[in-house]
């Protein structure tokens with residue numbers, strides 16, 4: 001860090017209707033610094049950064065970069081001023097190639113007399129992808145062909161190849177597997193070594209302390225403090241975020257409790273072309289079965305396969321009563337819940353209210369003689385959303401207006417409200433703040449106690465170790481290791497089976 005102030009935010013403010021999302025925030029950031037930005041879900045982190053990056057208009061106040069007041073109307077203006085962002089959700093556009101996404105808004109060098117030189121663009125994009133070590137992603141291929149993580153990697157290239165002065169990374173690591181994360185940390189370190197600046201938003205406080213120089217804290221839209229990362233603990237950060245002490249009990253503490261032998265779901269010889277290869281396992285009553293692995297290991301496809309949402313699946317997924325799950329309606333009817341990792345595209349309907357999202361799988365239960373009962377639906381949605389501590393104006397608010405973590409709470413509220421007996425949760429705490437994470441883990445333990453069964457697919461090894469009765473490690477589409485719950489089981493043992 002060279003102590004030269006590069007960015008000054010003065011009295012930055014933003015309201016959305018009655019929500020005061022960012023309330024008079026002032027802070028400064030140095031050149032060559034990695035600055036963490038933390039706060040509970042809905043505390044205004046994304047809104048603050050999105051104003052800096054031209055995604056939202058500035059409600060009030062000013063940003064000054066290298067001594068010059070910024071006047072940014074859109075993301076291209078921000079890029080031209082030297083500011084880039086990797087957003088929390090999908091930041092690439094479907095219907096375009098990888099190369100077109102990387103150069104979106106910056107096609108100039110490839111235009112000759114109004115015609116785009118696609119070959120040159122693809123060649124240059126492929127050179128960049130290779131240089132970043134992401135060579136398996138092909139520049140000329142449609143972005144839709146790639147999964148969530150690969151699309152994030154493309155976004156990383158897009159946001160960094162122009163060497164921005166300020167790179168904002170908004171809750172990106174939880175979308176990445178272990179190897180993707182290491183790549184991102186390397187990129188952050190390189191930005192810092194180059195005298196440029198990273199603003200890093202994350203709910204993983206360990207990661208924040210390990211990879212930042214200083215951390216700024218927001219609470220309810222207000223600036224609270226900036227601390228030096230090497231001088232504070234995770235508990236200090238939690239206290240600053242929440243405003244009070246929060247307990248340290250996080251994961252399950254029980255070990256050695258036997259899990260029932262009763263099988264509730266049998267997966268046999270499931271193959272999905274290019275994703276899964278002859279996968280078989282049983283899920284037991286009251287079991288939390290964890291799935292872990294590196295990117296491309298196939299674990300996210302397991303969730304889809306169990307929920308009847310895979311294309312071209314071979315093999316069988318069978319419930320204890322003999323019902324075969326081959327499609328989503330049967331899965332829902334049979335009380336299977338599924339929360340996808342790709343929340344915005346696969347789990348929620350963004351342009352719908354919280355209420356309509358929460359009631360979706362429970363419509364049959366909420367109707368009287370085939371007619372939907374509006375009041376009952378509202379009451380139900382209210383109850384479920386509040387159980388998940390969703391920060392919202394009311395259940396009529398559109399899901400698109402919620403912060404990332406609060407969207408995730410709506411997904412969980414929907415399935416927990418349905419009373420599902422089998423829950424398939426892919427990255428269940430992605431983007432969730434520490435306080436609510438604690439509540440979700442407690443809830444998972446409670447569901448287990450009630451005899452419900454959970455498949456938890458997770459990129460978070462501590463979460464797998466802390467919550468699972470059994471862990472299946474995937475590699476190249478196959479199960480490569482099986483571990484029973486054990487206090488001596490550690491990250492290294494799991495990783496050894498992943499690589």
Ligand SMILES: Nc1ncnc2c1ncn2[C@@H]1O[C@H](COP(=O)(O)OP(=O)(O)OP(=O)(O)O)[C@@H](O)[C@H]1O
Pocket residue numbers: 016019020021039040041042043044045046047048088171391392400401402403404405406431433
């Ligand atoms: N487009 C919008 N319309 C209305 N309200 C919004 C909009 N975007 C954000 N908000 C609200 O502003 C507040 C701050 O949201 P923001 O996304 O900045 O939080 P965050 O700290 O990034 O949260 P998370 O950790 O969950 O991502 C929330 O109450 C959110 O519902």
